[in-house]
Amino acid sequence: MSDTEGDRSPLDPMSARPLYAQLADVIAGKIRSGELAPDRPIPSENHLADEYGVARLTARRTAQELRERGLIVTVRGKGSFVVEQPPLDVSEESEIVD
Amino acid sequence: MSDTEGDRSPLDPMSARPLYAQLADVIAGKIRSGELAPDRPIPSENHLADEYGVARLTARRTAQELRERGLIVTVRGKGSFVVEQPPLDVSEESEIVD
Amino acid sequence: MSDTEGDRSPLDPMSARPLYAQLADVIAGKIRSGELAPDRPIPSENHLADEYGVARLTARRTAQELRERGLIVTVRGKGSFVVEQPPLDVSEESEIVD
Amino acid sequence: MSDTEGDRSPLDPMSARPLYAQLADVIAGKIRSGELAPDRPIPSENHLADEYGVARLTARRTAQELRERGLIVTVRGKGSFVVEQPPLDVSEESEIVD
DNA sequence: GTGGTCTAGACCACT
DNA sequence: GTGGTCTAGACCACG
DSSP states (O other): OOSOOOOOOOOOTTSSSOHHHHHHHHHHHHHHHTSSOTTSBOOOHHHHHHHHTOOHHHHHHHHHHHHHTTSEEEETTTEEEEOSSOOSOOTTOOSOOO | OOSOSOOOOSOOTTSSSOHHHHHHHHHHHHHHHTSSOTTSBOOOHHHHHHHHTOOHHHHHHHHHHHHHTTSEEEETTTEEEEOSSOOSOOTTOOSOOO | OOSOOOOOOSOOTTSSSOHHHHHHHHHHHHHHTTSSOTTSBOOOHHHHHHHHTOOHHHHHHHHHHHHHTTSEEEETTTEEEEOSSOOSOOTTOOSOOO | OOSSOSOOOSOOTTSSSOHHHHHHHHHHHHHHHTSSOTTSBOOOHHHHHHHHTOOHHHHHHHHHHHHHTTSEEEETTTEEEEOSSOOSOOSSOOSOOO
């Protein structure tokens, strides 16, 4: 293939799937592939918004989606971090924002 | 009814032409006359519905009609915008929301 | 006290408790008191926003809060409805938006 | 002051007067001169930080200073606004966010 | 006419 | 410099 093609966004605004869900899929893929490693932060909400050309609220909604999937935990003022292992049970967590 | 009352709406509910098409004609006229300029937003669906006394769904159908005529493009969460130059042919358009 | 005092909103924008949580408390009180009965709709998001002088997004966040507390269920295009009885278990629900 | 260099910032980091107070003085001057009119918003915290080359927190502290001087009121999610008439006494104010 | 998604940008709390 | 809350207002999907 060429290295000059202009296709650069995995998000399709015309899709029936909401942008936040599409973006959550992208990040989830990077988590499962190991590109985003356990205990390491995912890009900040502002960074995601800039990088993928969405509003900050959409990036925030993406983080909410990933929390609900159990893939990240979010710490106020610090960031959102990849969880160690996809949890089977959430009865141990504490102080996780929602 | 009388023929002297102050009703001055350009829309005729009794016409065989659908209301959405009549309203699309009105907006199209304002676009071609320059009253609605290229790259500028047309009134919102709610605004059109209020201003012309039609249902929201009719205003929505009007926007769809104008998109199909190639006169506007619609951006989710932003509004509908007058295209730069009224196209002569619509057989080439793609990726316009519908 | 007098019967002429002008205090009319139970919400305090200066409080450290978020507006959406304060509003959720107000609605929850009306549910528990029976003012909002089981299987009956709570006021729409737009109505809540108008009545309590908050943005629609804040009213939406209130509904999310009430869903998380298990006090309402939300149906797209219909509204949000008071649940029959505060559930002890949520393993039976289906098609509840979030 | 000197003479020919292009540095034209009204703030002096070497001064014993805190930066936030210096910046508050600058904004207060614009309010009293009418450059910032009553009921109109002052520049956002981000804007002030960029324009005067200070940290976001310094801009925030500036706004707090101006609130304490009774020159602005701050509305969450909207901005900070110049008050109608600069008060001569601040011993009566209440319910101003801080 | 409801709730759902989205844009844009503000201030707030915390690290 | 992060995430959290909030305002304002747009279009979308559904009943």
